[in-house]
Amino acid sequence: MTLHADLKVTRDGFRLDAELAVEPGEVVALLGPNGAGKTTALRALAGLLPLTGGHIRLGGQTWDAPPDVFRPAERRPIGVVFQDYLLFAHLSALENVAFGLRARGIGRAAAREEAARWLDRVGLTAHAKARPRTLSGGQAQRVALARALVTGPDLLLLDEPLAALDAATRLHVRAELGRHLRDYPGHTVLVTHDPLDAMVLADRLVVLEHGGIVQQGTPTEVARRPRTDYVADLVGLNLYRGTAHGTTVSLDAGGTLTVAMPATGPVHVVFPPTAVSLHPGHPTGSPRNAWRVTVAGIEQHAHTTRVRLDGVPPVLADITTATVADLRLQPGDELWAAVKATEAHAYPS
Known part of the structure; x- marks a missing residue:
């Protein structure tokens, strides 16, 4: 099932007009300067911002097609990792991961069992009872990733997932994240301003400027043949x-x-x-x-x-x-x- 997204959003004097297609198992990175439309695109895919035109479809399901169809975020099969992770401070790592399952009506015992499996997959079994404030940045990022993937989403959205990490931690966590993304069978959209994150993690780059796509292709294609000053400076x-x-x-x-x-x-x-x-x-x-x-x-x-x-x-x-x-x-x-x-x-x- 291909994710087709014709993203048209007009608000506060800004217009996003960009078409994306993401294949199963593919990681697409959205790059662009501040104000290019990256966050608007992510919020539209997540169901946090309705389209004003176009559509979002996955397989035979339509998530957004104004003015008749709009499926809110809680009814979309998505997982999201935010820049600051937004873990629940009062819950343990295990309960944070189990939260999405519990919200979908799964019983406490079954949710905890599945959450424990995911903490094991990200190498955090020993920290299952830890609260977010006691975790390192890299550990918190892995808890957030496990929480996003535990529900088996069709679409994974990553919003600057490594931006909160220091340089030394970032190198290690980037490699770990890449390994998990290679194992993930769904569709992944990564928003980042860091060219190295995009080059290492993404199969395809989509560069936005002023609300439109100015270049897209594999990391190698974009790096070798930049088409705007922003892309040239980026690489x-x-x-x-x-x-x-x-x-x-x-x-x-x-x-x-x-x-x-x-x-x-x-x-x-x-x-x-x-x-x-x-x-x-x-x-x-x-x-x-x-x-x-x-x-x-x-x-x-x-x-x-x-x-x-x-x-x-x-x-x-x-x-x-x-x-x-x-x-x-x-x-x-x-x-x-x-x-x-x-x-x-x-x-x-």
Whole structure:
């Protein structure tokens, strides 16, 4: 059964218009900047926000089709993991997991038995009697996941499920969550602003901007061929638009770039910041793109330094700390940027 969602919501001057299709066992990640419509889409799927147009259907069941059909959240076969988990502070981990079953009319003993099985699956049997305040962030996330899955939902909604974790915990819990999602036979929609969460956990990415879908595809497809500045920034690439005439691309914002593979017509050109080298004078050597730039900003990353450079075109460069020291880089310095033609990839826009 495919989940078909034609999400049309108009409220408070904002309009969401996005079509999603999610297959059984598939994890679809919704990505986008703040205000893009991710939360609106999630709330509509959950039954917390009625559609103003379109429909939501799973198999032969219609959950929402205005103006005639609206099935509220409690009547949809869904599980939800919220950003802050929203565990009941007065209940133990076991009772938190059993809550959804009890709400569906299952007896206390049977609900606890099934909840205990799920706590075992997420490795928390020893914490069954613990209250949420005594659990670590990773443990609380696993309790929330078990609570969402214990009812056997057809649709699992994950709202920034790792955002509340510190970096060290996040790495471990992300791997665990990925394992559970691979075992889950239903449909999963993940809302996140973190590209690494999306790349690791999702089978397919759907990028929203201004209430509409601007790009979708596998993580590899999106990462290799970004179509908007937001996506390029998300995956850490320099992105330009232009018109190709063979191996020369005239950029819309000024300047030209040489690419290795010839093309014709409107294209995007991308290359990673690591492909950019900086020089005090015009570089020599193998065929490459080279142009004058001015240092606009310097940011220290984990093992590299990112340099923002104004020029025609502007560009991001990731260089080593040693290179920074050799060039004695300061904002306002004038340099040459260089990129080999083999590092610049063009594809139809």
